[in-house]
Amino acid sequence: MTTNLTPLFTPEGVVVIGASRQSGKLGAAMARSLAAFPGARALVNSRRPDPADGVYASVADAAGHTGGRRLDLAVLCVPAAACADALAEAAAAGCRAALVCAGGFGEAGPEGEGHAKALRRTVRETGIRLLGPNTSGFFDPHLGLTASFVPAAGQLPAGDIAVVAASGGVNHALAFDLAAAGNGISLAAGIGAGLDVTAADVLEHLAEDGRTTAVALHLETVPDGPRLVAAVRRLTTVKPVVALVVGRTDVGDFARSHTGALATSWRTARAALRQAGAVVVDDERELVDALTALSRIRLRPHPDPGLGIVTAQAGPGLLLADRAGADGIRMPELTGPTRRTLGELLPPLTYQRNPVDTGRPAETFARVLDATAADPEVDLLAVYALAEPDSVDLASAAQDAGLGAASPAVVVVGGLPEDVAEQRARLHKAGVPALAGPASAAGAVRALVTDARQRALGEREDPPSQPPPDSGVAVPPGPLDEHAAKTFLGTLGIPTPDRVPCGSRAEAHQALRLLGGPVAVKVLDAAILHKTEAGGVHLGVRTPDELDAALDAIGPGRRYLVEAMAPPGVDLVLGVRRDPVFGPVVLAGLGGTAAEVYADVALRLAPLSVPEAAAMPDELAARALLDGWRGGPVLDRAAFGRVAAALAAALVASPHTAEIEINPLRLTAEGLTALDAVITHTAGRTAEEKDHA
Amino acid sequence: MTTNLTPLFTPEGVVVIGASRQSGKLGAAMARSLAAFPGARALVNSRRPDPADGVYASVADAAGHTGGRRLDLAVLCVPAAACADALAEAAAAGCRAALVCAGGFGEAGPEGEGHAKALRRTVRETGIRLLGPNTSGFFDPHLGLTASFVPAAGQLPAGDIAVVAASGGVNHALAFDLAAAGNGISLAAGIGAGLDVTAADVLEHLAEDGRTTAVALHLETVPDGPRLVAAVRRLTTVKPVVALVVGRTDVGDFARSHTGALATSWRTARAALRQAGAVVVDDERELVDALTALSRIRLRPHPDPGLGIVTAQAGPGLLLADRAGADGIRMPELTGPTRRTLGELLPPLTYQRNPVDTGRPAETFARVLDATAADPEVDLLAVYALAEPDSVDLASAAQDAGLGAASPAVVVVGGLPEDVAEQRARLHKAGVPALAGPASAAGAVRALVTDARQRALGEREDPPSQPPPDSGVAVPPGPLDEHAAKTFLGTLGIPTPDRVPCGSRAEAHQALRLLGGPVAVKVLDAAILHKTEAGGVHLGVRTPDELDAALDAIGPGRRYLVEAMAPPGVDLVLGVRRDPVFGPVVLAGLGGTAAEVYADVALRLAPLSVPEAAAMPDELAARALLDGWRGGPVLDRAAFGRVAAALAAALVASPHTAEIEINPLRLTAEGLTALDAVITHTAGRTAEEKDHA
Incomplete structure (x- = not known):
């Protein structure tokens, strides 16, 4: 593969500018990290050159001593004030990519902003690609390339999971965590300040990287929402992306000190990533569990996959079933033929309907796994067993049952660390993800099912009778009173009284x-x-x-x-507005104070398809209110989807409109009716101008 | 120590009845597990005795060959139908405790129930204590005693955490998980069917066990709620208890097949355990994190402890701060003197107000930890650093800063497994809990803070002007209409229109x-x-x-x-009713459908103190509605506490009353008013009779 980041991530040679022999210095750590790189390597120190020791006075000097190999990548270990000049020197000497680890730029007041501007100018003028500043770098275990000031990163195993992290520290932490869970790394990059190379750039690069089967994405701030979303959307069509977004709470001050930018709206970023097909997780443990599974197996697209559980010990199986149930995972009762087969394989007293409680039958375990996985109701199998070397050999049983890509399963092995590690290695070799315990397995199940559901939604076509949702009707100009606003809703096909x-x-x-x-x-x-x-x-x-x-x-x-007057019913709120980072968004929730107090809202980027919009109500914690609560009306999801998609398309088609809010949108026995509507226009500049400001 | 479970958990000798040399058989696994026990050991097989090989025909025979040591514990590896006779034989030969691992009793239909009855009768008649049936046993690494059919349990390190699990499988899983996190085990017991020895018995035993500093409790069903609560309450006054309750979702059928009993109400069990001082967690990972911390340090009782964060890498520190914030942990800004000290120790560009972002300063790290921990606003310190052997030595820094019991801190070390394990071992030796990552550390922080808050609540005295809450006024007999019900509320001091x-x-x-x-x-x-x-x-x-x-x-x-008519306001629901397992309970939530749909309710066992009751509203997700939402009224927590405590006391004092519900209890600018009240009496038998049925 070749992308415009190839010189950065796959260089023929690397030059360290500001290399140092002094332990503790950044330049020394970097030189040590890069020592194992089998490509060309050169060190530059303009103040203390020592050509005999391979330390040159300039990049041009160094470039003459590489046996003809290009020094594609320059690693800058000089102070912020010296970076722009060093970068220009590197570009002039033929470097096509650079890494700046140090801080002291955008986050460091006016002086730092000046250094950042100078760097940006050099990037623009030379076309060199720059990762950083304010990152601990990147590493690629396949290439033996560790451009990081944490030399231990060089000992991480090569594998098929890529990490793209806003923070260099998180980049390392996630890579270490993934490795500790039995995974290898293809490429791990910390974006830092993202002055030139952004997460979107690296994601685009990874779409072309055949070694990478799944991607970990960590986000703090998003400079360009639509571009990030497009990159994630493109990537998720070919490989799974698992995303962790910081900023659930107000961490603004600290985050700003760290990245020099305002934190992106957590809710909107998560919704946008989900809509683009990423599996969004709540913390780094869930991220590791999700990737341990998704880097090895992926369910076929399915609106609601069924989980089968087989357990050698009832108690841990119950923990897993309880958690999966709380996560909204469907656990179908096994079909008759499967139950008859299990009845022959298992003692009569064990529970066999799903979960399947085996009572540790060493001999028949593989056949129990096989029969349960083969049940037409089961799309994914989860297996628990304590490692008992003389009793159940889980790895062999899993292999005998043909678990793996064709028969997706996640397996938990409990026991002593050495027994668990041995079983895990064998399971991973067979392409079966091995997890650490019931909570960990539940996380993997959640990720696999979420991925399958999201892909099913992407595959589903709009009903052909519906107009394409992106052909939006524009909002009329000028201030609109309630009657005019409702009349406009009428033209979108939204009922009003x-x-x-x-x-x-x-x-x-x-x-x-x-x-x-x-x-x-x-x-x-x-x-x-x-x-x-x-x-x-x-x-x-x-x-x-x-x-x-x-x-x-x-x-x-x-x-x-x-x-x-409309008949009584259940009041919803439906609105479309412009997010400063992601552009037009759709928001749906219950009416009244509840939705606000419980923050129970569903969000999507606009435009969106009718089926995408139709899925929004099912995300609400209070969705039971929409399904005939106490004999009340039932929300027609498709009808809701048409209303929301039309409203979204209207905002997209109306650059002068800031917001359209239907509050309440009442659900009655006769369907949905907009009882009040407010449309506001952007004052002065159009919203489109604002979006591009 | 000596309790009535001493012969079970600290026997002079152990006899295996139904011992087998046949691999795969329970009796063989058990004999192998027990082989390392340094006390007296004997095997009994009435059908294939082989005295030359140490296999005797009867327990009495075996008892004659122990060099005078008592065979306190009999481990029964015979079929369910033979257990009662074997138990009687053991008791007759001097055994004072027994373990039955097999199933085939209460969960196995009428025949099994017959075997269970026979066992119960023998227990009653002989006074022998019985653990099981339907458990994989127990083990005590200090004693080298592994009465488990999972021999690997014998390799777990001795330490200071005890495990009491409903399920034998979970007992093993938790012990393995705790050990993998760097902890040792004092005693781990699986209760199984709990035919004689229950979780409450083991908890009472552990209160006397000086080796145990913290207890893991796993619950599926609770046979005797009040006794369990009393045991937990007694234990938490001397050592922390961390509890995991299964049954969040409807796992009834499978759970019943497993334990032979109905699952206990998840919500009520959790509320009861919290009220008794336990730290209640959501999954086994949280349990391990909580115990890794609470077995080493405990905060002083505090209504809202402040967390200080020091991080060597900003990104992971941000993950931790974000999670702690979402968990409602207070992160105070550091005081001026601390910030001046940090200003001298750290480069000017790092964030120093809390979190403290150090930028990896190898030399000053210990002094930064010391200064932050010493801040009067900081009750607990959380520290993150990637292990960089040549840069930050976290374990030494923690020790230099005096972190440990006197200066409570949780520390996360990231990095390669071997570096992490080395640092963790040194930190644990110094009494500083080391966690695996930001999510793990956040779990530990949550547990420490919850424990401190709960103990602060326990310490707080009722305002002396209030009547003691347990001197309840009894509800008048006979059916009560709304006026009579409200008049009764009036006698409790609850305002009505x-x-x-x-x-x-x-x-x-x-x-x-x-x-x-x-x-x-x-x-x-x-x-x-x-x-x-x-x-x-x-x-x-x-x-x-x-x-x-x-x-x-x-x-x-x-x-x-x-x-x-009452003025408008915010409607609450307050009720007291009888739980079939735990007895009288108090329930508070928001009125209307919201509380129901969002399941947003606070629960407590009755009776309860005014401060305990006053804390209930703050548990509600919608508590913002009670704190002047959009200019509305603010709930006087003490006034609410008096109402709820009085209502609770009334139910306790009224055995013939089934339920009292105030719905709505309206909060207006003038305070609380009961707008409607329903009091129902138990039909036929009194509630007290029902409680004891």
């Missing part, structure tokens, strides 16, 4: 006669955003007297909206 | 005049539990006409309640 805009009391009385009671009477004025607070909403008006009272309360010289 | 019970329309009109409008008009009948559904509730009645309409709707020949 019957209503009459009225310019006078007489018209309002006529409207009451027309609509019959009860009606809602509201002030109609695009300038009033909070009508209820302003005393401008009167509900349940039935008689001319009540109407007069309502009109009196709203006051004279106003326009009014007289509207049929 | 002004109201007038009316026997006629005339009285109702008089009541309206007395109270002024608006009033609520309700049917008054203890037999109608769902008044609203029955058309028996009319709100906002202001005029005599409206009153007549309401009375017409309720119908003639009724009694009515005319009641002042």
Whole structure:
């Protein structure tokens, strides 16, 4: 493969600028890390050159002593103030990529920002690619290339998982953790300040890297949301990506000190990554579990894969089943033929419907695994057993049962570290992910199932009767009052109540006669955003007297909206707005204070397909309210999907519009109705201009 | 120490009944496991005795060949049908304790239940203590005693953590996991069916065990809630208990097949354990992290301890801070003097307010740890560093800084397994818990802080002006209508709206005049539990006409309640009821559907102190609604605590009462008011009789 990051990650030769023999110095650690690199190596120290010892006065000097191999990569170990000049020298001498580990740039006040600007200028002028600054570097165990000031990274095993981390420290921590779980590394890179090379660049590079079967992605801030999303989306079509996003809590100050940039909205970043096909995890342990599994096996796309559990000890199997159940994993009852087979293989007293409790049958364990995995209801098998060298040999049983890529399974081996390590190595060699315990296995199951569900969603076609969701209808210009906003919703196919805009009391009385009671009477004025607070909403008006009272309360010289009252139901909120990092987003939740207090909302980037939008309500913790709670109405997911997708397309098609919010969007026995809608336009500049500012 | 479980867990000698030389048989595995026991050992096989090989025909025979040492413990490896006779034989020959590993008892239908009954009878008649059946046994590495059919358990290191697990498999799994995390085991026991010895028995035994500094507790079902709670409460006053409860999801069928008993309510069990002082965790990884910390250090009791973070690499420190923040851990800004000291020790560009980002300063790391730990705002320190043998020596720095019991800290070392293991061993030797990564450290922090908070709550005295909460006022007998129920609440000091019970329309009109409008008009009948559904509730009645309409709707020949309307506010639900396992419990949540859909409730066992009850609202996910949400009222926690404690005491004092529910309990600007109350009595038998059935 060749990408524009090839000189950075696959250099013919490496030169360390600012190399040092002094222990403790960055340049010394770096020289030591790179000593094992089998390609060309050169050290440069302009102040203390020592050509006899392989330390040259300049990059050009060094380049003349490599036996004709290119010094593609320059590793800069000089102070921030000297970096731009060193980078220019490297570029002039033929280097096509560089790594700057030190800090002292964007995060370090005006002086540092000056150094960053100088670096950026040199990158622009020379075309050299730059990783960093403010990173501990990268390493590729396949190449024996450790461009990191943590020399221990050079001892990590080569393998098929790549790490792309915002932070150099996290890059190392994840690589060490992945290795401790029995995995090898293909490439691990810490982005740091991301002055030139960003996570998106490295992800694009990894799409072409045949050695990498799965990717770990750690994010703190995102400079260019749409580009990152596009890179993740492209990558997930060919290999799984597992993402960990920092910033659940307000870690702003510390994060800023670390990266020099504001933390990206955690919720939106996670939603965007999920939508692009990544498996989003909550911490680095889940990340390791997910990758231990996804680097070896992947389920076929499936809207809701079924999990079968086989356990040699009931108690740990119960822990696993309990956790998987809490995670919303489906555990189907095994079919009759499977149960008959198991009945022949197992003692009569064990539970055999799923989970399958085997009571440690050494002889029949492989056949039990085989029968359960083969059940048509089972898409993924999870297996637990304590390693008992004389009793159950799990690795052999797994192999005999043909577990692996064709018959996906995750296996937990409990026991003494040496027994576990031996079994794990054999299982991994057979392509079966081995996990550390029930919680770890549950994490792997969650990741595999999430990946399968997301890919199923990506595969599903919009119903052909629906208009393509990206052909959005543009919002009309100018301020829109409630009637105009609802009329616009009508053009999107979103139902609204019957209503009459009225310019006078007489018209309002006529409207009451027309609509019959009860009606809602509201002030109609695009300038009033909070009508209820302003005393401008009167509900349940039935008689001319009540109407007069309502009109009196709203006051004279106003326009009014007289509207049929909707039947009771469940109130949702549906909105589209522009995120400063990711652009147009769709947000759905329950109405009222609950959604706010419980932060129970589903988010997606716009535009989105009808099936993607239709899946949003099922993400809500309160989704039971939408499925006939206490005899109430049931939400037609496809109808919701059409409304949300149309609204999303409208925002995309309307660069002057900042936000459209339907609150409430009421679910009644007759379906969805928009009871109130607010559309706001961007003041001054258009939103598109803002997006590109 | 000597307890009634001493013969079981600290026997002078052990006899295996049903010993076998046939590999794969339980009796053979058990004999192999016990081979390393330095006490007396004897094997019995009535069918194939071989005295020359140390296999005797009977326990009495065997007892004559132990050089005078008692065969305290009999390990029964015979089929279920033969167990009772073997147990009787053992007891007759002087054994005072026994272990039965096999299944085939209570979980195995009527025949098995017969075997269980026979065993129970023998236990009762002989006084022998029995662990099991349906467990893989127990082991004590200090004594070299492995009474388990998993011989590898004999290789676990001796240490100071005890395991008490419902399941034998989980007992082994947890012990292996604890050891893998660098811990040793004092005693590990699987309860199994718990026919005689229960978890509560073992916990009582451990309270006297000086070698044990912390206890892992795994629960599936609880046969005797109050006794378990009492044992946990007693144990947590002297050593920390970390509890994992299975049954979050409906694992009923499988769990029943496994233990032969219904799973205990997950929520109630967890609440009861917390209230008894245990640290309740979500999975076995959290359990290991919690015990790695709590077996070495414990914070002083504190209502909200402050966490200081020092990190050598910013990125992993950020992961840890983010997670701790999400867990509700307080991370105070360091005080001025500390920041001045850090300013002298660290380069100017690093963040120093907390977290403290050190930028890997090898020389000053110990002094940075010392200064941060010494800050008056810091009750616990968390430290992260990648192991870099030539750069930061974390173990030495921790020791130089005096971290340990007197200066509590958790430390994460990242890096290659061998470097990590070396550092961890040195840290553990110094009494400083070493964790595997940010998520793991966050788990340890959560456990230490939870333990400190719970102990602070236990220490806090009720305000002396309050009546002791256990002197409950008994509920009057007989059916209580809403007025009677509210009058009873009044005697408990719980505010209710002004109201007038009316026997006629005339009285109702008089009541309206007395109270002024608006009033609520309700049917008054203890037999109608769902008044609203029955058309028996009319709100906002202001005029005599409206009153007549309401009375017409309720119908003639009724009694009515005319009641002042409460101002708007936030509705809570507060109830007390009897749990079949744990007895009287208190439940608090938000009113409406939200609390139900989000399962957002706080639970406590009754009786409880006012401060304990006052802490309940802060457990609710929606607690922000109670703290002046959008200018609304703020809940006086002490007032709530008095109401809840009084209600709890009332249920305890009223054996004939099944349930008292206040729904809604409205929080207004004037405080709490009970807007509706239902009191139900147990039909037929009293609740107390039911509790003992």
